[in-house]
Amino acid sequence: MKNILIYGASGHGKMIADIVSKTNEYNLVGFVDSFKPNNLEIYNTKIVGDLDSLPKLIAKFDVDGIVIGIGDNEMRLRAYYNIIKVAPKIEFISVVHPSAILAEHVFIPDGTVVMAGAIINADAKIGKFCVLNTKASLGHDSIMSDFSSLSSGATVAGNVKIGFCSSICLSASVSQGLIIGDHTIIGGASLVLKSIKSKKLAFGVPINTIKNRSLDTFLKDLNHHNANKLIKK
Numbered sequence: 001m002k003n004i005l006i007y008g009a010s011g012h013g014k015m016i017a018d019i020v021s022k023t024n025e026y027n028l029v030g031f032v033d034s035f036k037p038n039n040l041e042i043y044n045t046k047i048v049g050d051l052d053s054l055p056k057l058i059a060k061f062d063v064d065g066i067v068i069g070i071g072d073n074e075m076r077l078r079a080y081y082n083i084i085k086v087a088p089k090i091e092f093i094s095v096v097h098p099s100a101i102l103a104e105h106v107f108i109p110d111g112t113v114v115m116a117g118a119i120i121n122a123d124a125k126i127g128k129f130c131v132l133n134t135k136a137s138l139g140h141d142s143i144m145s146d147f148s149s150l151s152s153g154a155t156v157a158g159n160v161k162i163g164f165c166s167s168i169c170l171s172a173s174v175s176q177g178l179i180i181g182d183h184t185i186i187g188g189a190s191l192v193l194k195s196i197k198s199k200k201l202a203f204g205v206p207i208n209t210i211k212n213r214s215l216d217t218f219l220k221d222l223n224h225h226n227a228n229k230l231i232k233k
């Protein structure tokens with residue numbers, strides 16, 4: 001059984017620990033967290049170190065892989081970037097809760113996390129490092145780009161494209177055939193009936209408020225094209 005670490009000892013990380021324990025596919029050796037004390041026990045598993053100590057931890061615990069336990073897309077992207085700087089050879093693990101319902105042939109790539117009760121329909125395509133949170137559903141033929149997310153209860157119809165690092169928040173609904181741009185956030189409980197461009201924060205039922213989002217230098221430099229080069233194939 002492969003030894004793995006969870007990067008981020010938050011509630012999201014704890015949910016991942018629960019999936020790892022239920023699926024019995026990996027041996028969880030610890031959490032890595034740069035903001036919480038070492039040896040703090042979370043869900044019966046200790047924090048064993050921080051980002052700087054990651055190379056040593058990999059050697060010490062004979063670690064094969066890591067799951068990024070961070071729900072926020074942009075923070076997860078930064079974490080990915082930081083991890084590969086100190087541990088370029090580490091494998092990124094995907095985890096799928098046993099209660100998730102996946103259509104046949106749906107593939108869950110590296111780093112993606114599928115929580116309890118999520119539903120992924122026929123021919124939907126999921127990117128790397130995505131999160132489909134509790135009871136989220138993704139319609140047939142829809143696409144989630146790398147580092148995008150569906151929060152708990154989000155409902156996405158068929159043939160929708162969700163852009164790089166974009167999130168559909170808690171219980172929002174997206175109608176069929178629409179395109180959500182990159183780095184866009186659809187606010188909780190919103191109803192999306194038309195496509196939304198990149199770098200927007202949009203909410204309302206149906207969407208009635210669209211604000212521009214400004215990205216910091218790190219995110220500006222790491223546009224989808226650059227990120228594609230960065231993400232291991």
Ligand SMILES: CC(C)(COP(=O)(O)OP(=O)(O)OC[C@H]1O[C@@H](n2cnc3c(N)ncnc32)[C@H](O)[C@@H]1OP(=O)(O)O)[C@@H](O)C(=O)NCCC(=O)NCCS
Pocket residue numbers: 071133151152168169170185186187188189190201203204211
């Ligand atoms: C995306 C989100 C965080 C933006 O919230 P925000 O940063 O407060 O947005 P703003 O500061 O621009 O909000 C300004 C106003 O819009 C309102 N607003 C924000 N999001 C809203 C939404 N989804 N629906 C209706 N009104 C909303 C705020 O209440 C505020 O109103 P006020 O000025 O009258 O007080 C929020 O919409 C959201 O979706 N939260 C849920 C996050 C989530 O999914 N968490 C679960 C993780 S599993």
